[in-house]
Amino acid sequence: MRWYGVERVTLGWCAAFVVLAVGLGGAVPFVPFPMFVFKLPERPTVIPLFKADGVPSSEEGFERFSGVAPSAVDLAHRGYECSAEHMMHELEEWLRWHQAAPGEPDGPVVVEVGLRILEIGPDGRVTTTERIDARGRAWPAAR
Amino acid sequence: MASGEVTELPANRWPRAWFAAGLFMAMISYNRISRMESVPYPRGLAAWVDLGWAAQPSALAGLALLFLVAMVAWVVRVRETAAAVVMIAVLWIAESLHLSQWADDVGGNKAAVLPVASLLAYTVTRAWSRRRGDDALTVERLAVEAACGVCAAAYFLAGVSKISESGLMWASGSNLALHITVHGWRGVEALIPFRLAVAEVLPLCTLFGVGTLIVECGYLFFVVPALRKPLSIAATLMHLSIGLVMGLHHYDWMFVEIGLAWYVVAAPTRAAAR
Numbered sequence: 252m253r254w255y256g257v258e259r260v261t262l263g264w265c266a267a268f269v270v271l272a273v274g275l276g277g278a279v280p281f282v283p284f285p286m287f288v289f290k291l292p293e294r295p296t297v298i299p300l301f302k303a304d305g306v307p308s309s310e311e312g313f314e315r316f317s318g319v320a321p322s323a324v325d326l327a328h329r330g331y332e333c334s335a336e337h338m339m340h341e342l343e344e345w346l347r348w349h350q351a352a353p354g355e356p357d358g359p360v361v362v363e364v365g366l367r368i369l370e371i372g373p374d375g376r377v378t379t380t381e382r383i384d385a386r387g388r389a390w391p392a393a394r
Numbered sequence: 395m396a397s398g399e400v401t402e403l404p405a406n407r408w409p410r411a412w413f414a415a416g417l418f419m420a421m422i423s424y425n426r427i428s429r430m431e432s433v434p435y436p437r438g439l440a441a442w443v444d445l446g447w448a449a450q451p452s453a454l455a456g457l458a459l460l461f462l463v464a465m466v467a468w469v470v471r472v473r474e475t476a477a478a479v480v481m482i483a484v485l486w487i488a489e490s491l492h493l494s495q496w497a498d499d500v501g502g503n504k505a506a507v508l509p510v511a512s513l514l515a516y517t518v519t520r521a522w523s524r525r526r527g528d529d530a531l532t533v534e535r536l537a538v539e540a541a542c543g544v545c546a547a548a549y550f551l552a553g554v555s556k557i558s559e560s561g562l563m564w565a566s567g568s569n570l571a572l573h574i575t576v577h578g579w580r581g582v583e584a585l586i587p588f589r590l591a592v593a594e595v596l597p598l599c600t601l602f603g604v605g606t607l608i609v610e611c612g613y614l615f616f617v618v619p620a621l622r623k624p625l626s627i628a629a630t631l632m633h634l635s636i637g638l639v640m641g642l643h644h645y646d647w648m649f650v651e652i653g654l655a656w657y658v659v660a661a662p663t664r665a666a667a668r
Binding site: 255256260262263265267269272286287288289296298307335336340341344348375376379 | 426429438439485486489495496498500501502504506514515519536539540541542543544547548550551552554555558559560561563564566567568569571572573575576577579580593594596614617619620
């Protein structure tokens with residue numbers, strides 16, 4: 252079959268991928284469905300919030316945390332949607348592996364952990380509010 | 395294969411290198427597993443076999459090196475099938491480790507979907523065509539066509555996924571503005587104010603949404619050789635704008651689609667091949 256130069260083998264693999272993905276709903280490795288969804292949310296959506304001395308920052312710039320346990324990250328985020336769950340887990344994991352040793356002095360930086368809550372307002376624009384769940388201290392990460 | 399037989403058109407060396415660059419970016423996308431050192435929640439291949447050894451830093455470095463060697467071998471066509479199998483195996487191990495990181499199943503790493511699936515289609519079809527006794531250029535053409543079929547399906551399904559979960563309202567400016575804000579906070583700090591400013595301009599966000607659906611759903615036409623280059627240009631612009639505005643960098647997919655679109659797959663004559 253040569254419709255506009257289309258080969259049977261092209262159509263065959265294309266159809267096989269679609270059928271496998273949709274039929275098995277992502278059960279086959281590297282053949283996911285759905286993917287890259289970026290769903291239109293029905294409720295407010297959240298992403299993790301990390302601040303250092305009041306400024307939004309990356310947690311990876313800090314270590315030896317005190318007063319901020321990994322459990323401070325609201326992995327369940329009940330009542331909210333989250334289209335980037337991995338961000339929550341990354342923050343939780345970083346805090347888990349970088350707690351201060353017992354007896355170690357508190358770091359100089361005030362850190363805050365919580366949620367950034369995003370909602371589509373009546374005018375269609377995104378409104379952002381912050382919820383701080385825990386406050387503690389940390390040291391700048393050794394480079 | 396007879397010695398001296400033409401196995402590749404010179405024009406296809408660069409597209410092949412682009413395709414390999416996509417595979418390389420897919421491997422890079424698994425960089426987070428270098429922090430694991432154990433397999434706390436076995437999923438994927440790790441649910442069936444012990445991959446604890448692979449999570450060790452020295453083993454991960456070894457796997458990365460093995461992948462690089464296989465990638466170079468594949469590009470220069472030395473033990474091509476074995477090289478492809480090695481790359482797919484390493485990426486499958488990486489994917490399994492990625493899935494096994496956290497108690498919650500946050501899903502697979504989509505970055506590797508197109509590179510791995512298209513390489514698999516290429517390799518299987520190449521083996522089938524060789525076994526059938528096709529000449530070398532036909533083998534290559536059919537293998538590339540198979541990969542193009544997977545490429546068309548993968549982008550198409552990404553578009554269909556959006557519509558099936560959210561309807562056509564997925565393309566609304568509000569939805570795009572929300573997702574730009576979600577992801578815009580990550581990555582290069584200097585770009586965050588720019589990204590948040592873009593999210594404020596709803597007509598522009600609507601344009602991004604509509605454009606994305608048109609490109610992804612329209613990618614089904616990638617099966618038509620004559621439409622590959624225009625579709626590739628559209629997809630490349632889409633990937634670059636997503637990288638700039640959202641901070642989501644899928645050069646893994648981008649390099650693969652560029653490589654496939656610029657492959658010369660028309661059945662050439664021997665004279666043309668020289």
